[in-house]
Amino acid sequence: MxxxxxxxxxxxxxxxxxxxxxxxxxxxxxxxxxxxxxxxxxxxxxxxxxxxxxxxxxxxxxxxxxxxxxxxxxxxxxxxxxxxxxxxxxxxxxxxxxxxxxxxxxxxxxxxxxxxxxxxxxxxxxxxxxxxxxxxxxxxxxxxxxxxxxxxxxxxxxxxxxxxxxxxxxxxxxxxxxxxxxxxxxxxxxxxxxxxxxxxxxxxxxxxxxxxxxxxxxxxxxxxxxxxxxxxxxxxxxxxxxxxxxxxxxxxxxxxLSDWYFLALYQFVKYTPPLWAGLGPGLLIAFGMLVPFLDRSKGRRPSERPFFTVVGIMALVYFLVFTVLILFNIAVIERDPPIILAITVVVLALGLLWEIRYRRRQLGQLVSSPKPAENPASE
Amino acid sequence: MEERVNRRTFLKLLMGVPAFGAIAAALSPLLRYLKPNLPPYQLNPLTVGDKPHGSPVVAATLSELREPWSYKYFTFVQQYPQYTPEGFKNATVPGVVIRLPRKVVLPWEWAGEKRKESDIVAFSRICPHLGCIFNYVPEWKEITSGYGGYVPPPDRRHALMGCPCHLSIYDPADPDVPGRVLSGPAPRPPRTFLFAVKEGDIVITDVEPGGIA
CATH class of the missing domain: 1.20.810.10 (Cytochrome Bc1 Complex; Chain C)
Structure with missing residues (x-):
């Protein structure tokens, strides 16, 4: 066993x-x-x-x-x-x-x-x-x-x-x-x-x-x-x-309207076909629960794991923006979702690029100054 | 870490199969405890006598709907047989009957009517998206101001139908698909009522089966 x-x-x-x-x-x-x-x-x-x-x-x-x-x-x-x-x-x-x-x-x-x-x-x-x-x-x-x-x-x-x-x-x-x-x-x-x-x-x-x-x-x-x-x-x-x-x-x-903490989700349901209204939040919950296992970066500071920092900020911004949109009753369902999707993809790609650049730089520092004390060989 | 499944472990695992079966058998009635005692009619096959039937209702008179785009709300009551002391459960289906400015082919395939044309059409107001009750909005500008900002194309700037919950917009007068979804998350046009015109009354006799989607 x-x-x-x-x-x-x-x-x-x-x-x-x-x-x-x-x-x-x-x-x-x-x-x-x-x-x-x-x-x-x-x-x-x-x-x-x-x-x-x-x-x-x-x-x-x-x-x-x-x-x-x-x-x-x-x-x-x-x-x-x-x-x-x-x-x-x-x-x-x-x-x-x-x-x-x-x-x-x-x-x-x-x-x-x-x-x-x-x-x-x-x-x-x-x-x-x-x-x-x-x-x-x-x-x-x-x-x-x-x-x-x-x-x-x-x-x-x-x-x-x-x-x-x-x-x-x-x-x-x-x-x-x-x-x-x-x-x-x-x-x-x-x-x-x-x-x-x-x-x-x-x-x-x-x-x-x-x-x-x-x-x-x-x-x-x-x-x-x-x-x-x-x-x-x-x-x-x-x-x-x-x-x-x-x-x-x-x-x-x-x-x-719903209670305030459901408003962003409510706006999401307006934007998506009904099957995704159920799957979307499900995936979000799964992502939240699995974050500790998805994030393989070493550091704890936000700047030491750029991609996940970007994802976190984006989640916060979407929560606030969707809440404001629904409060002002704005939802042009033909116009908005492609824009939102485009922004999401661009922001995630930038986050990924930042992550790659950060890791390269870390690697470069490690190669140029190989101090044995700081070398995380044990990990 | 050399671990091989030896005879003892294998037999132990094998023992687990009937044990698991026994637990599942014990839990199954507990799960059934959660099941509501009112059967939904979609899940169980219907016998002929168990089909819900509606009592015909006069939705409007022809004189009330003389003008194009005039409309009237009504409620159609369906009776579901139920094995309780009351015997029947009533379910109300809110509807709207509309006089259109031109004839459309009624979407009555569900009733076996293929090519019936009419300038009167009756929709169930239950939104096929998530089950809210949508509204008939005589002025399209109200759709733009009240239902999220959708602006219909120039040829559809007439009375439309809109759902308050998730802002699905329907066109009741679409010549091909009456009730076509113009905007929003609805997966299909709303369901329709079967009606007949008898002595100047629009009599609703049946509603397309199904709830959402």
């Missing part, structure tokens, strides 16, 4: 260096970017606690959901606060996870032995987004209804794939998540279960991790804890979490 042993050894090593919420980087917290880990944990806990409190009043039925949220927002004492904490806590959580992932990406923290930490951080962003989309269907408003409809129609196009499409697994995915042929009570119940269980299961696993490693859970000063809480409370008061209009299956409003 030689091969398995190697894999076991690899996993064991990465588990020892596993870092979920920057709890091994507390000494660096002079830099606010290293406060992001504790922020993720803190906002997550706020979301869980406020979510449990919302469950007291929430009614998971198609007829009663919207009314129960109206009730929470306007009639229950402090209901607006709990709902605001839940909504804005979740938004803050997603912002913190995203920023932390970018920090890990640009500082090369996903390199050995951080591969597993990176993969967990990246998966947590995906899970947070799934939590988000299952969570906002629970309001049963127009935005939620049509978002769920669109998201659960996308997998049906997987049936067009050659070979594996014939199993009709795409339709099966849609059918299982919908709980029937269309969005209805079964969908709401299933989304409620998914929304709740993602956090519960992740919380149990996190707790086991903290029990085993004996690390401190929340590495944040009391001042930060209070300030962040007050920020969430203030925004809940000043900008009450919105409700939208009650879901109406017979009318799609114009314009219709």
């Amino acid at each position: 030689g091969k398995l042993g190697v894999v076991g050894e690899w996993i064991k090593d990465r588990k020892e260096h596993l870092d979920l919420f920057d709890e091994t980087n507390v000494h660096r917290q002079g830099n606010p970017f290293y406060l992001l880990g504790p922020m993720v944990y803190y906002f997550w806990l706020i979301t869980i606690v406020s979510g449990l409190l919302l469950m007291i009043w929430y009614e998971p039925t198609t007829a009663g959901a919207y009314n129960s949220i109206l009730h929470i927002q306007h009639e229950i004492p402090l209901g607006w606060l709990i709902r605001g904490l839940h909504k804005y806590g979740a938004d803050a959580l997603i912002i913190a996870i995203t920023l932390r992932i970018y920090r890990m990406y640009f500082l090369g923290e996903y390199k050995k032995p951080g591969e597993l930490s990176w993969m967990i951080a990246f998966a947590s962003l995906i899970l947070a987004m799934i939590s988000g989309i299952t969570g906002y269907l629970l309001i049963w408003n127009q935005r939620a209804f049509w978002a769920a409809k669109v998201v659960l129609t996308v997998p049906i196009y997987f049936d067009e794939l050659p070979l594996i499409g014939q199993t009709r697994f795409g339709s099966a995915i849609a059918y299982i998540f919908l709980g029937g042929p269309a969005i209805g009570q079964a969908t709401l119940t299933r989304f409620y279960m998914i929304h709740f269980s993602i956090s519960v299961i992740a919380l149990i696993l996190t707790e086991i991790f903290f029990q085993r490693t004996r690390r401190k859970r929340l590495n944040m000063s009391l001042a930060s804890v209070l300030v962040f809480f007050l920020m969430l409370a203030a925004i809940s008061y000043l900008l009450p979490a919105e409700l939208g209009r009650r879901a109406n299956p017979d009318r799609t409003p114009l314009p219709i």
Whole structure:
């Protein structure tokens, strides 16, 4: 069992260096970017606690959901606060996870032995987004209804794939998540279960991790804890979490937007044929998860691995540009995609050229001054 | 690292096959637990009595649709047999019936009608892209301003249909393919309704089967 042993050894090593919420980087917290880990944990806990409190009043039925949220927002004492904490806590959580992932990406923290930490951080962003989309269907408003409809129609196009499409697994995915042929009570119940269980299961696993490693859970000063809480409370008061209009299956409003973190993806879906609307994000997730194994460069600084730095910046720019485009309702579907594709290809090619030039220069330096101490022969 | 599969390892591996089978057999009913109890009609073969049937509905009267480009929204109700106490599940299909300025060949191949021409056409408003409900937009400038900035070519500057979700634009009056996709990610034109004109009423009798794509 030689091969398995190697894999076991690899996993064991990465588990020892596993870092979920920057709890091994507390000494660096002079830099606010290293406060992001504790922020993720803190906002997550706020979301869980406020979510449990919302469950007291929430009614998971198609007829009663919207009314129960109206009730929470306007009639229950402090209901607006709990709902605001839940909504804005979740938004803050997603912002913190995203920023932390970018920090890990640009500082090369996903390199050995951080591969597993990176993969967990990246998966947590995906899970947070799934939590988000299952969570906002629970309001049963127009935005939620049509978002769920669109998201659960996308997998049906997987049936067009050659070979594996014939199993009709795409339709099966849609059918299982919908709980029937269309969005209805079964969908709401299933989304409620998914929304709740993602956090519960992740919380149990996190707790086991903290029990085993004996690390401190929340590495944040009391001042930060209070300030962040007050920020969430203030925004809940000043900008009450919105409700939208009650879901109406017979009318799609114009314009219709998703939650902010899906906007770029939404713009992408407008631009591409429907099969790619599902495959594109899938490839993006696969790329994100496999980054530690794709990036074979030695250095950790952004300038030491030009190609991946370019890819990271491009992803960030596309996220922002697509979000702005959809907010201004600009999408000329005949004109834009070729331009975007051309820019992507040119930028990636330039990134590759930069990488090649950088590596040549490194090689040249190595040849001209072969210092045995710096020669990475051991690698 | 010289490792060869010896007899013991091989037998152990062989033991794994029935063990794996047993686990799969135990898990299969658990997976079936996830399966909704309302069967979708695409997955299971239909018996004759199980086909959804719609109750004919008067979409509009001819006098309402006298002017070219006049239109009317309607809702067609399909009844799916369902093995529940209610017996039937209603599914509503929103539609639009339009008076065109010229005759087009109706895309009724699905109903066995090959060459029927008409200047009245009825579309299902379920977008064949991802299932949103699209709109009939009488003024093409509204398409440009509200649906992402698409500018139709000069010969198509008339009423169009546009989907709010992903901005697919359809031309209801295309002479060859009524409902042709002008712009956007939609993979096909919208589905059509079968109708007959009876005593000045436009009576919708059936809808092209299928949901999206």
